[in-house]
Amino acid sequence: MYSGLILILMPLIIGYLLPLTWRPLLVAVNKLLSWMVYIILFFMGISLAFLDNLGANLLNIARISLISALCIIICNVIGLELLARRYPWRHAHQQQALPSRLHMALESLKLGLVVLAGFVTGLSHWPPLSHASEASEFALLLLLFLVGLQLRGSGMTLRQILLNRRGMMVACVVWFTSLAGGALAALLIGVSLNTGLALGSGFGWYSLSGILMTESFGPVIGSAAFFNDLLRELLAISLIPALILRHRTSALGLCGATSMDFTLPVLQRSGGNEIVPAAIVQGFLLSLLAPVLMALFSA
Known part of the structure; x- marks a missing residue:
């Protein structure tokens, strides 16, 4: 039962245990990733094109992704606002001018276009394309190994994580409320609790959640997981400037795992350098938890 869990975690653990410190190699790992x-x-996308009853499945993907995204985001906001009331975040930063949010949103949508390109290619039903699922399994193992290398190469030590109380608190709230939102979505969608919890475990890391969920639950749930987490990131990019002054904790928490990379520049420009350590700690912890939780619930 847990052989799939071990198979997913092993390359991640091996990559994380390797002490990669040479900067040019880290850059190469990031590019390859x-x-x-x-x-x-x-x-x-190719696997999605090989589904039977394709039209009905596309509607199902849209339904699952929208319901799960709404449930998870609403639970996140409730938990984060309760945290902010209990532990207010004092700051004196004045918001700066931001780069084009439309440009950043388009960068995220590029991945959606790649899925669409695979889907269009798969519609040809060229026989070799039927092996896309097997090929993606091997590619996934390499991807997880590279993710482990990247996390280790980030330079985040256990001491730094434990000392940043705000980042840890926000990460914990996002973790628990995302799982609560996933469980609620499972009830509304009519899928198993494990599937809902796995949907809630992506924390906005759409590229990884789509891949892992496709391997475990098939292309319908995998595609729904991808768009669920993509919606989260697009929403975070749009709302950070509006939320950062009065709802700083929510602005950080909505970024999820992406707060240590893609949404970090927006957080820094909107919230100042003070928010950066908390953002990196939150992103690091959730990036570490995401593949572990999804693999666990998939098993």
Whole structure:
């Protein structure tokens, strides 16, 4: 039963245990990781095109992704606002001018276009394309190994994580409320509790959640997980400037796992350098938890 869990965690753990410190190699790992994400999402689109009853499945994907995204985000906001009331975040930063949010949103949508390209390619039903699922499994193992290397190479030590109380608190609230939202979504959608919890465990990391969920639950749930987490990131990009002054904790928490990379520049420009350590700690913890939780609930 847990062989799939072990298979997913092993390359991640091996990558994290390797002490990679040479900067040029870290840059190469990051570039290769980006390309691997595109390749696997392309395979995911191909697998989607091979589904039976395709029209009904596309509507199902839209229904699952919208309901799960709403449930998870609402639970996140409730938990984060309760945390902010109990532990107010004092700051004196004045918001700066931001880069184009439309440009950043388009960068996120590029991955969606890769899935669409794979889907269109798969509609040809060229026989070799039927092996896309098997090819994506091997690519996934390499991806997880690279993710482990990237997390280790971030330079975040256990001492730094434990000392940043705000980042840890926000990460814990996002963790628990995302699972609560996933459980609620499972009831509304009519899927198993494990599936709902796995949907809630992506924490906005759409590229990884789409891949892992496709391998475990098939292309319908995998695609729904991808769009669920993509909606979360797009919403975070749009709302950070509006929330950061009065709802600083919610602005950080909505970014989820992406607060240590993609949404970090927006957080820094809106909330100042003070928010950066908390953002990195939250992103690091949730990035570490996401594949572990999804693998656990998939098993």
